[in-house]
Amino acid sequence: MLAYAAGDAAAFDTLYGRHKGGVYRYLLRQCRQSGVADELFQDVWMNLIRARGSYAPTAKFTTWLYRLAHNRLIDHYRASGHLTLVSADDESHEDVVAAIPAARGDEPQARAENRELGERLRAALAALPSAQREAFLLQQEGGLSLTEIAELTGVGAETVKSRLRYALGKLRDELSDMGDGLREGLG
Amino acid sequence: MNEIERNREVDTAWRAASHEEPPPALDAAIRAEARRAVGAAPVRKRNKHWWYPLATAATVAVLAVSIVQLTPPEQVAPTVVTEQSAAPREARSELARPSAGQDARLAAPPPAAPAATPTSPVKTQSAAKREQGVAGGAIERERAAAPAQAPEALAKKQSAEANDEAPARAKLAPPPPDKPDAGPAATFGGIRAPSLPRSEPFPAKPAPPEARRDVAAPAGAGEVQAARRAPAAPPVESRVAAAKVADADEAKAKDAGARSVEDWIKRIRDLRNEGRLDDAAKELAAFRVAFGERADALLPPDLRTWTPATK
Numbered sequence: 001m002l003a004y005a006a007g008d009a010a011a012f013d014t015l016y017g018r019h020k021g022g023v024y025r026y027l028l029r030q031c032r033q034s035g036v037a038d039e040l041f042q043d044v045w046m047n048l049i050r051a052r053g054s055y056a057p058t059a060k061f062t063t064w065l066y067r068l069a070h071n072r073l074i075d076h077y078r079a080s081g082h083l084t085l086v087s088a089d090d091e092s093h094e095d096v097v098a099a100i101p102a103a104r105g106d107e108p109q110a111r112a113e114n115r116e117l118g119e120r121l122r123a124a125l126a127a128l129p130s131a132q133r134e135a136f137l138l139q140q141e142g143g144l145s146l147t148e149i150a151e152l153t154g155v156g157a158e159t160v161k162s163r164l165r166y167a168l169g170k171l172r173d174e175l176s177d178m179g180d181g182l183r184e185g186l187g
Numbered sequence: 188m189n190e191i192e193r194n195r196e197v198d199t200a201w202r203a204a205s206h207e208e209p210p211p212a213l214d215a216a217i218r219a220e221a222r223r224a225v226g227a228a229p230v231r232k233r234n235k236h237w238w239y240p241l242a243t244a245a246t247v248a249v250l251a252v253s254i255v256q257l258t259p260p261e262q263v264a265p266t267v268v269t270e271q272s273a274a275p276r277e278a279r280s281e282l283a284r285p286s287a288g289q290d291a292r293l294a295a296p297p298p299a300a301p302a303a304t305p306t307s308p309v310k311t312q313s314a315a316k317r318e319q320g321v322a323g324g325a326i327e328r329e330r331a332a333a334p335a336q337a338p339e340a341l342a343k344k345q346s347a348e349a350n351d352e353a354p355a356r357a358k359l360a361p362p363p364p365d366k367p368d369a370g371p372a373a374t375f376g377g378i379r380a381p382s383l384p385r386s387e388p389f390p391a392k393p394a395p396p397e398a399r400r401d402v403a404a405p406a407g408a409g410e411v412q413a414a415r416r417a418p419a420a421p422p423v424e425s426r427v428a429a430a431k432v433a434d435a436d437e438a439k440a441k442d443a444g445a446r447s448v449e450d451w452i453k454r455i456r457d458l459r460n461e462g463r464l465d466d467a468a469k470e471l472a473a474f475r476v477a478f479g480e481r482a483d484a485l486l487p488p489d490l491r492t493w494t495p496a497t498k
Contacts, residue, residue: 004221004225007225007226009222009225012222012225013221016214016217016218020208020214021206021207021208021209024207024208024209025205028207029205038213041209041213042216045217046217049220052225118204118205121200121201121204140205168197171197171200172196172197175197175200
């Protein structure tokens with residue numbers, strides 16, 4: 001980021017390539033609409049570009065980036081006034097599910113099972129409270145530690161730990177409902 | 188299965204199910220904005236060796252300046268001096284002509300500097316100073332040294348042989364006192380050619396103040412000396428007397444200017460051989476007066492020690 005702030009455009013390409021997927025999925029899971037996620041995603045990166053001169057490496061770049069995304073998401077929540085739920089027939093999710101790698105080849109049965117797993121996981125995540133979902137996404141997509149999540153969200157580390165425990169428990173329950181064959185398929 | 192393993196299962200399942208990426212169009216827009224923000228062109232490879240031509244040009248420039256600075260001006264000067272010395276010679280031949288147009292000549296600026304200026308291919312500071320010296324103060328300085336050097340101008344004018352005798356005279360003549368650039372004296376290979384007066388024919392005697400001012404005024408560089416002389420305007424009587432002296436000098440100069448050193452010596456010998464010892468003694472005395480200390484050097488041995496009594 002310092003290189004980009006100094007004028008190196010190639011440094012931005014490196015950063016963007018490394019973090020774009022995680023930030024996009026974080027926003028998509030939180031707002032649950034691909035159109036809104038696109039808009040928020042663009043806003044986050046534009047904010048980063050504008051704030052490049054004030055960037056100080058006091059923390060990990062990832063923490064700073066996800067803080068920008070978190071703040072933009074809060075603004076979006078405030079503007080919309082309510083949380084939207086992901087619809088079961090969202091076409092964008094169909095594509096994502098289809099992209100899940102099949103551990104047992106391209107067998108039609110395995111592809112169907114993977115798609116089912118993805119749908120159920122996303123549904124389980126969507127059913128989580130927003131704070132638990134955010135803690136889970138920051139850990140999974142951003143790779144942030146408990147401390148970093150606590151700092152970013154403005155709560156204590158123990159609170160974050162509790163949120164993560166609840167989120168993982170519910171997702172595990174969702175997975176346990178699926179047969180052993182599905183778990184083997186995830187391999 | 189413990190909790191950690193079950194959490195790992197969730198991680199794996201989530202990574203397998205979560206692969207969404209931003210649309211390519213959004214990628215391109217964000218990357219373009221990022222490049223625009225830092226003012227960079229679209230991804231372009233830079234030539235690593237772009238600075239080679241600049242470095243080469245800078246090196247050549249530095250070497251050229253160094254060579255110019257290290258080159259002593261004496262190596263450049265002869266070209267300029269040669270051209271300068273040619274111009275004063277022309278001026279000398281004009282000025283030494285019998286006094287029919289002397290006034291006009293004295294009023295005209297010395298042509299030495301203008302003659303050298305357009306033909307000089309290389310001019311250093313020293314050359315420029317030398318030109319100034321030729322144009323301005325040189326006349327004054329030469330006039331100061333004139334009594335010793337004036338006969339040479341006479342010899343130059345009347346005989347082409349004078350050029351051949353120049354080196355010998357240079358050895359005999361005393362060098363100009365600590366003024367290497369005084370007048371059109373040219374230096375070739377350490378031999379200094381004689382400085383010859385340009386403004387007056389032999390014998391060199393002080394010209395009237397008006398004439399002096401006329402000679403010095405157009406030169407520009409001699410303005411200080413001319414200004415020093417200008418306020419001291421003599422009274423009318425002294426100016427008349429000075430004019431008379433100048434006329435007498437001019438007559439002498441006419442008489443003497445018609446003869447070269449050789450002619451003069453020949454005439455003394457002829458008078459002596461004819462038995463006109465008094466006339467020969469007078470001529471010899473006049474010769475000594477005219478040439479001063481250098482008379483003995485110019486005279487042949489038989490005349491150097493000759494007196495009418497010795498025959």
